[in-house]
Amino acid sequence: xxxxxxxxxxxxxxxxxxxxxxxxxxxxxENGGVKSLTDEQMLALPRLYRQAVSSLSVARSISLDxxxxxxxxxxxxxxxxxxxxARTTIGERMMTFLRKDWPAAVRGAVWPTLxxxxxxxxxxxxxxxxxxxxxxxxxxxxxxxxxxxxxPDATAEYLRSTIYTxxxxxxxxxxxxxxxxxxxxxxxxxxxxxxxxxGIPTAWLLVYNGVMIGSMYAVFWDKGLGYEFTGWLMIHxxxxxxxxxxxxxxxxxIGGAVAFPGAQTRLASARSAGQKAATIAxxxxxxxxxxxxxxxxxxxxxNSDTARYLIAVTTGVxxxxxxxxxxxxxxx
Amino acid sequence: xxxxxxPLAPKTKRPGVxxxxxxxxxARMAEEMRQSKLIRRLITPEGAAIRLKLATAAxxxxxxxxxxxxQWAIVxxxxxxxxxxxxxxxxxxxxxxxxxxxxxxxxxxxFYYIFFEIGQRAATPGKRALGLRVAARDGxxxxxxxxxxxxxxxxxxxxxxxxxxxxxGDGASGWMALFGLLWSGVFLLFPIFNKxxxxxxxxxxxxxxxxxxxxxxxxxITSAPSKAETSSRFTFxxxxxxxxxxxxxxxxxxxxxxxxxxxxKQVAARIRVKIGWPQQSGxxxxxxxxxxxxxxxxxxxxxxxLGERKADKFDVR
Numbered sequence: 001x002x003x004x005x006x007x008x009x010x011x012x013x014x015x016x017x018x019x020x021x022x023x024x025x026x027x028x029x030e031n032g033g034v035k036s037l038t039d040e041q042m043l044a045l046p047r048l049y050r051q052a053v054s055s056l057s058v059a060r061s062i063s064l065d066x067x068x069x070x071x072x073x074x075x076x077x078x079x080x081x082x083x084x085x086a087r088t089t090i091g092e093r094m095m096t097f098l099r100k101d102w103p104a105a106v107r108g109a110v111w112p113t114l115x116x117x118x119x120x121x122x123x124x125x126x127x128x129x130x131x132x133x134x135x136x137x138x139x140x141x142x143x144x145x146x147x148x149x150x151x152p153d154a155t156a157e158y159l160r161s162t163i164y165t166x167x168x169x170x171x172x173x174x175x176x177x178x179x180x181x182x183x184x185x186x187x188x189x190x191x192x193x194x195x196x197x198x199g200i201p202t203a204w205l206l207v208y209n210g211v212m213i214g215s216m217y218a219v220f221w222d223k224g225l226g227y228e229f230t231g232w233l234m235i236h237x238x239x240x241x242x243x244x245x246x247x248x249x250x251x252x253x254i255g256g257a258v259a260f261p262g263a264q265t266r267l268a269s270a271r272s273a274g275q276k277a278a279t280i281a282x283x284x285x286x287x288x289x290x291x292x293x294x295x296x297x298x299x300x301x302x303n304s305d306t307a308r309y310l311i312a313v314t315t316g317v318x319x320x321x322x323x324x325x326x327x328x329x330x331x332x
Numbered sequence: 333x334x335x336x337x338x339p340l341a342p343k344t345k346r347p348g349v350x351x352x353x354x355x356x357x358x359a360r361m362a363e364e365m366r367q368s369k370l371i372r373r374l375i376t377p378e379g380a381a382i383r384l385k386l387a388t389a390a391x392x393x394x395x396x397x398x399x400x401x402x403q404w405a406i407v408x409x410x411x412x413x414x415x416x417x418x419x420x421x422x423x424x425x426x427x428x429x430x431x432x433x434x435x436x437x438x439x440x441x442x443f444y445y446i447f448f449e450i451g452q453r454a455a456t457p458g459k460r461a462l463g464l465r466v467a468a469r470d471g472x473x474x475x476x477x478x479x480x481x482x483x484x485x486x487x488x489x490x491x492x493x494x495x496x497x498x499x500x501g502d503g504a505s506g507w508m509a510l511f512g513l514l515w516s517g518v519f520l521l522f523p524i525f526n527k528x529x530x531x532x533x534x535x536x537x538x539x540x541x542x543x544x545x546x547x548x549x550x551x552x553i554t555s556a557p558s559k560a561e562t563s564s565r566f567t568f569x570x571x572x573x574x575x576x577x578x579x580x581x582x583x584x585x586x587x588x589x590x591x592x593x594x595x596x597k598q599v600a601a602r603i604r605v606k607i608g609w610p611q612q613s614g615x616x617x618x619x620x621x622x623x624x625x626x627x628x629x630x631x632x633x634x635x636x637x638l639g640e641r642k643a644d645k646f647d648v649r
Contacts, residue, residue, distance in 0.1 A: 053380040074547040178431035193487040271538030278481030
């Protein structure tokens with residue numbers, strides 16, 4: 001056979017310098033982010049990308065060198081995800097999340113939020129009235145868990161002492177509040193995730209948490225400490241309970257989308273609902289961090305009922321304004 | 333002019349095709365079928381098709397195990413580091429350190445995956461190690477919300493079965509735990525039972541996990557330096573060049589690129605027998621294989637341009 005080169009080899013020979021240039025740019029961008037690219041490289045990228053993609057389709061039909069085809073497949077895939085991938089930095093994403101995505105997602109979920117609140121406060125009310133009628137219910141709900149002595153057998157004096165502090169043992173309180181944050185945040189994420197099972201476990205989780213607080217509330221109410229306990233609970237509870245309810249709402253959004261996809265396919269419906277709901281769940285984690293700070297420091301350092309109520313009302317109003325106040329869309 | 337009816341294709345096996353070869357071929361085709369089930373075509377806005385290969389459930393599990401190991405390493409290292417740093421201080425600061433560690437634990441547990449998948453590579457270290465990445469199912473941008481959604485859902489896929497498994501107990505609570513385990517096992521094993529290998533989180537987030545292994549561009553075999561001086565001595569006939577098909581060409585490419593001299597020798601011997609090529613004096617196996625590879629590829633590429641893909645040596649037309 002004559003010594004002249006294969007067509008497919010000449011094809012590759014003419015283009016491989018550009019492929020390797022693209023490879024280099026991609027490797028650099030993957031390791032160091034977009035910022036590590038020079039202006040020249042940024043300008044060359046779209047052209048090199050298009051060339052690689054067209055090389056791939058030509059190579060498929062003229063070349064039988066499987067290394068070249070595998071290389072181009074992987075190069076084009078990487079380039080595609082880079083060229084059409086997200087370019088925003090983490091900081092920018094956080095800002096859009098706080099400014100737009102989160103409040104918008106919460107605002108768009110008024111009905112699930114109300115449903116979620118209904119389950120939570122339903123559980124609360126149920127436990128509260130049952131316990132007021134017969135304190136034995138408390139033991140049914142809590143089992144043998146003594147809740148640090150906050151149970152019906154405790155004296156009013158003792159109960160009073162548990163909701164005010166004398167300013168000692170700060171370290172322990174910090175540990176306790178971080179434990180509570182962990183617990184609550186995990187429950188919130190759980191409520192979200194369980195939504196996938198048509199929202200039924202989410203509803204149960206909400207009722208259960210409502211029952212836990214409602215029965216405890218009844219203990220204090222019974223001993224005439226209702227006003228003081230409300231202050232103790234609500235200084236962070238406004239934020240925390242709101243967060244739990246929103247997490248439940250996120251679960252219901254997913255559950256509803258999976259159970260009743262409407263005109264969309266079930267997959268498409270789950271996808272669009274999942275994105276909204278995840279935004280809300282992420283927000284719940286933020287709220288629970290704030291709640292934990294209020295609980296760990298605010299509640300332990302502030303012993304005045306009036307100040308506690310003031311903080312509770314302020315946080316409530318701020319959350320309401322943040323989520324539901326209509327804001328103008330600023331166009332870029 | 334009337335044409336004589338074409339003779340019926342003989343049902344008996346073709347001469348020269350052994351049972352063993354036919355079985356091997358069938359197995360190879362089945363394997364190719366199985367592989368092609370994991371391939372999805374993505375049409376880029378330029379109108380070109382890119383073939384994406386989905387990660388198998390086993391690869392996903394492997395990546396997950398690596399990630400879990402890394403998470404535990406981080407958490408335990410931090411615990412030791414903190415307890416060491418705090419050993420000199422009082423109980424109060426130890427409590428604060430513990431509080432810090434608890435919060436840190438929560439963030440490592442829930443945000444490890446999110447932190448890495450939101451980045452440019454869309455892959456956790458475990459996925460990266462196995463050449464995987466997360467991609468949006470519609471081929472569009474992988475949004476931060478999708479990453480959040482797919483990772484928050486992990487709580488029911490892993491956390492729930494784990495909790496039920498730990499619950500144990502006897503009598504009624506044991507049955508409850510077993511029932512719960514079975515129920516939550518559906519979420520855990522979800523990726524095995526759908527053709528896109530999605531887990532529940534992927535389903536909710538509109539994502540899937542694909543393979544993006546990095547491939548190196550190697551030199552073209554037909555451009556090997558040994559070819560220039562010896563090309564004149566190898567002249568194959570068309571019949572010899574038609575002895576094999578694309579599958580054998582690819583196998584030969586693999587042999588030339590990455591096998592030992594022993595294997596090359598065996599392969600060269602088999603090809604010589606098949607095409608009836610007498611070994612000349614001073615002819616090395618490597619030179620023969622490279623020359624035959626070039627001839628075969630030229631022949632097959634020419635035929636491909638005319639629209640004939642000769643799949644393998646059994647494909648006679």
